[in-house]
Amino acid sequence: MIRLEPAGAEALLLVLAEAPDAELPLRLAVLAQRIRAELGPLLIDLVPGWTTLLLHYDLLQIDHLALSARLTPLLEVWLAEPAPEQAGRLHEWPVWYAGEDLDEVAQACCLSVAEVIALHSAVEYRVGAIGFAPGFAYLGELDSRLQLPRRATPRTRVPAGSLAIAERQTAVYPQASPGGWHLLGRCPLPLFDARQTPPSPLAIGDRVRFHAIDEAAYRALGGPR
Amino acid sequence: MLRAGPQTLLQDGGRQGWLHLGVSPAGPLDLKAAAWANRLLDNPWGTPLLEIALGDVELESQVDTWLAVTGAELPLRRDDEPLPLWTRFALRAGQRLKLGFAQRGQRAYLAVAGGFRGEAVLGSVSCQHREGLGGHGGGGRALQVGDRLLCAPAQFRQTASLPWPYRPDYSCSPVLRVITGGDAAEFAEDELQAFFAQAWQLSPHSDRMGARLCGQAIEPPRRQWSLGVTRGAIQVPPDGQPIILQADHQSMGGYPILGWLHPLDLSRLAQCPAQQALRFTPVSVGDAQAQLRQFYRFFQTA
Numbered sequence: 001m002i003r004l005e006p007a008g009a010e011a012l013l014l015v016l017a018e019a020p021d022a023e024l025p026l027r028l029a030v031l032a033q034r035i036r037a038e039l040g041p042l043l044i045d046l047v048p049g050w051t052t053l054l055l056h057y058d059l060l061q062i063d064h065l066a067l068s069a070r071l072t073p074l075l076e077v078w079l080a081e082p083a084p085e086q087a088g089r090l091h092e093w094p095v096w097y098a099g100e101d102l103d104e105v106a107q108a109c110c111l112s113v114a115e116v117i118a119l120h121s122a123v124e125y126r127v128g129a130i131g132f133a134p135g136f137a138y139l140g141e142l143d144s145r146l147q148l149p150r151r152a153t154p155r156t157r158v159p160a161g162s163l164a165i166a167e168r169q170t171a172v173y174p175q176a177s178p179g180g181w182h183l184l185g186r187c188p189l190p191l192f193d194a195r196q197t198p199p200s201p202l203a204i205g206d207r208v209r210f211h212a213i214d215e216a217a218y219r220a221l222g223g224p225r
Numbered sequence: 226m227l228r229a230g231p232q233t234l235l236q237d238g239g240r241q242g243w244l245h246l247g248v249s250p251a252g253p254l255d256l257k258a259a260a261w262a263n264r265l266l267d268n269p270w271g272t273p274l275l276e277i278a279l280g281d282v283e284l285e286s287q288v289d290t291w292l293a294v295t296g297a298e299l300p301l302r303r304d305d306e307p308l309p310l311w312t313r314f315a316l317r318a319g320q321r322l323k324l325g326f327a328q329r330g331q332r333a334y335l336a337v338a339g340g341f342r343g344e345a346v347l348g349s350v351s352c353q354h355r356e357g358l359g360g361h362g363g364g365g366r367a368l369q370v371g372d373r374l375l376c377a378p379a380q381f382r383q384t385a386s387l388p389w390p391y392r393p394d395y396s397c398s399p400v401l402r403v404i405t406g407g408d409a410a411e412f413a414e415d416e417l418q419a420f421f422a423q424a425w426q427l428s429p430h431s432d433r434m435g436a437r438l439c440g441q442a443i444e445p446p447r448r449q450w451s452l453g454v455t456r457g458a459i460q461v462p463p464d465g466q467p468i469i470l471q472a473d474h475q476s477m478g479g480y481p482i483l484g485w486l487h488p489l490d491l492s493r494l495a496q497c498p499a500q501q502a503l504r505f506t507p508v509s510v511g512d513a514q515a516q517l518r519q520f521y522r523f524f525q526t527a
Contacts, residue, residue, distance in 0.1 A: 008404055008485030009513045011455045020450060045244045047453030047476055054453025056244065060521050063514055129451060131477030134248045134356050138451075175357065192246075194346045194358055200246045 002075055006064040010044075012055045014071075020050040022141070023083040025128045028053060029205030031078050038074060042067070048204045050129055050138075088126070088205040093172065095121070095163050095210045096218035099183035101151075105165070108148055117212055119143045120184060125170060127206045135174035135192030135200035139208055142170050154180030161186045161223065163210070174200075188223030226372040227321070228283040233368040235341060235360050238271025240349035244453065244476040251351035251359065252472045254433060254495035255332055256488075257393070258296035260524040262336035265293040265313045265385055270525045272340035273350045275368070277333040282324040286316045288378045291338040295387070297330030297496060298395065311387040313338075330395035330496035338379030353473060355434070393493065398424075398501065401490040402508035403459065407482030411446035412461075419443050420467070420483060421505055428466075429499035433473040436494055438466055438503065451479040457486040469494065487513045489520060 003015040016031070017024055028048050035055065036046060045056040057067055097117045106113045125139035132138075142165055150166045155178065158164070162173045164181035173179060174192035187210075192200050202208075213221070226233075236259065239252025253259035253276050263272045275282075280299040293313040294301055301308045302323045308314050310333075316322055324333060343350030344363040352360030352367065361368050368374075409417060420443050428437035442465025454460070458470045460480035469486055470478075471494075486494065487508055497503065 006404075006406060006510050007453075008406075008455050008457055009488050009510060009517050011453075013407075013452070045242050047244045049452030049477060050450035052450075052452040054455070056455065059514060059518055060525070064510070129477060130245065131247045131451065131453070132475060134243075134246060134358075136247050177355075198246070199243075199248075199347065 002079065004064075004068045004071070007054060010056060010059050012057065012064045012067050014053040014055065014075075015051060016053065017051045020128060020140075022126065024051065025126050026084055026086070026088050026205035027078075029088070029203060030084050031075075032204070034074060034078070035071065038070070039067075047131070048129060049131075088207050089203070090124075090207045090209065091201060092209050092211060093187050093189060094213040094217065094221060095185040095187050096215055096223065097163075097185040097212050098215065099163065099185045101182040102184055105146070105148065105182050105184065109146055111145065116146065116184070119146055120165070120170065121210045121212055125208045127202050127204050127208065128169075129204060130200070130202060133173070133175060133177050134194075135202070137171060137200075137202045137208075139170045141168050148182060150180040151182060154178055158183065159186070159224070161188060161191075163187055186218060186223055188218050188221035226282075226284055226368055226370055226374065228281060229368045229370050229372070230277055230279060230281040230324075232278040233282055234276045234278075234352040234354075235273055235343050235368070235374075236276045236351045237273040237340075237343075237349055238351075239472065240347050240351050240353070240359065243347050247476045248347060248358070249353050249356060249473050249475060250456065251349070251353040251433075253334065254472050255296055255334070255492040257492040257520075258332070258496075259334045259336075261311065261387055262293045262295040262334040263340075264524060265295070265311070265387065266291060266336055266338045268336060268338065268340055272336065273343050274334055274336040274341065275374075277324060277335060278331060280324045280327045280333060282335075283321060284374075285319070285321045287318055288376065289315070289317045290376055290379045291315050291381050292322065292335060294324065294333055294335050296333040297327035299327045299333055300325035309386065311392055313381060313385050315381070331498055332495055337376045338381070339377045342375035355473060393496070395496045398503070399490075399493050399497065400504045400506050401494060402487035402513065403484045403505045404487065404510050404513050405484040405507055406510070407458070407484060408446055408449070409483050411481065412483060413444065416443040416445075417483070421507065424502045424504050425467070427497050427499055427501045427503060431499065433471055435471055435474065436469040436497075438469070440466070442466060445481040447481075449479060449481065451477045454478040454482070455485065457488055457491055459483045459485065471495070488517050489513075
């Protein structure tokens with residue numbers, strides 16, 4: 001059951017599922033692409049959430065009612081379709097697993113540090129949403145043996161490139177920022193650069209796989225201190 | 226820049242179209258006052274200008290040009306001569322412009338004919354401090370003493386002012402209009418009524434990202450899956466003290482949403498000092514859209 005609701009005076013929210021599942025990000029990516037193509041300049045921005053698409057539209061050209069009418073046939077087609085067969089682009093990110101919270105996470109999960117690293121880097125993650133900060137991608141789903149609540153007190157500053165986990169998700173902080181997740185390591189690759197086109201290499205539905213590197217490799221790849 | 230004040234930021238029409246990568250739009254907190262400052266100088270919508278929080282700014286011009294100051298009520302002087310607000314005026318090379326402390330309202334807008342030059346980052350010079358994007362120098366910082374703002378010489382035949390009836394009154398305690406929606410139906414009926422019935426206080430912890438309200442807590446429904454959020458969204462976190470998202474808002478949020486502030490009332494909110502009493506009243510989405518369309522048509526068409 002799809003719901004279309006005004007989100008203020010200049011945006012329309014499409015609620016496309018009650019809860020996320022493994023295939024939804026890729027299906028939302030397909031739908032987002034079609035909506036962008038259909039609406040062109042009527043659309044100012046389109047923000048995928050876990051179960052939603054938020055359409056920021058140009059109020060001088062259209063409103064939420066006309067937009068809903070125009071999207072209905074497209075949504076009916078999408079809803080009837082099987083999951084797309086394409087797999088989403090794969091990104092392979094090196095990580096120096098030496099995060100501040102590695103020992104604490106291992107202890108809390110009753111695992112060894114080596115097991116934490118092995119479990120975290122064994123899985124292929126899916127980009128479920130991008131938000132919070134420029135280029136910050138929520139990746140799911142984390143192995144259930146590594147799932148922990150967020151830290152009771154967030155850090156005021158987490159360094160750029162920090163690989164972190166919380167609840168069912170993992171992510172790399174593209175910039176230094178406050179953060180309440182558990183830090184497992186550092187990724188040396190720049191993940192957001194406003195001077196590049198596009199500024200972020202990721203889109204929802206993409207896949208991410210991490211592989212462990214040592215400190216020397218991290219430095220050689222340009223990783224900051 | 227001889228005095229830079231507590232927070233003086235270069236802003237334009239905002240960094241539009243990058244929310245999908247988590248980039249905040251930024252832009253002026255008070256769109257109305259910013260639009261008038263540019264309009265008085267025949268500048269197009271979104272021409273780069275300065276947003277001056279609380280005043281206390283002094284500049285010396287190195288070219289002959291024209292400027293206008295709108296928004297917060299503050300003493301304005303060209304060398305030692307007092308000047309009116311909401312009015313364009315000439316500033317010759319060597320003359321100094323002084324803005325005193327804001328007496329009513331919180332943010333003044335200083336526009337120059339043709340606009341201040343800045344390096345666009347993702348299509349906009351708007352300063353977003355948290356993200357380190359835009360502003361003078363492109364790295365998201367506020368203006369500092371010694372900064373040189375580039376602008377072109379300009380000449381007008383005569384002065385121009387915004388007539389009195391159009392000028393906002395920042396002294397009254399405002400009633401702000403709210404389009405209810407989002408998760409509003411999930412709130413208990415009396416919690417929603419409590420939001421509209423009480424006078425809220427604006428928290429001193431408010432910033433360009435969000436205006437925080439203090440009052441009798443309202444109980445939000447359960448947390449949901451994070452989704453895209455817009456400017457003006459009224460989030461209710463677990464502590465029951467609502468947050469109204471402003472220009473520097475994040476792209477996504479997970480707190481329940483009670484509704485959205487009328488986009489034109491965000492301007493009035495931007496001029497409220499800490500501890501200001503605020504009341505809210507419902508407005509339909511259709512009415513809000515009609516008024517907003519009229520505003521855009523007036524300011525975005527030459």
